Amino acid sequence: MASSYSLPVVIFSFIFLFSLAAANEVTVGAKSGGWKILPSSSYSFTEWAQKARFKVGDFIVFHYEAGKDSVLEVTKEAYNSCNTTNPLANYTDGETKVKLDRSGPFYFISGVNGHCEKGQKLSLVVVSPRHIAISPAPSPVEFEDGPALAPTSGSARLGGGYVAVLGLVLGLWVWF
16 A cells, blocks of 8 residues: 555656656747847847756757758857858758757757848757756746747647556556
């Protein structure tokens, strides 16, 4: 027979695991413009990213006009020098969704000549699961002329929900 505090411990454990398993989709860019040269040099995509928390499994989404712009994933050196040759990945579809599949830094620049030099570049850091503290997800932040954090997509959380439900069922089964 389980002790009286087992059920709350099991439930809390699975809620915590669910929150870690849920992936976020974060959209880069202002509500009206997306991935483009910002109208003000006083704010950058990287400054915006430093205020957000990215974890392994999250997605970063870039919206831009296909055929007129692109997103290049590059090395730190290419990011610093705005070098568009030999990117790690080249996206041109206008609706680029990149999975942040590892911890550490990621670097993105525009593939259009001169755009990176005008500030169309983003560096962000992804934290590993062991570095995630118990805290709520970042709330949506809007900047009139700067990048905005998009609301989390419900579909991105679907997989984590199955894990939580399965864990809760197994926990209750063990308890009884």
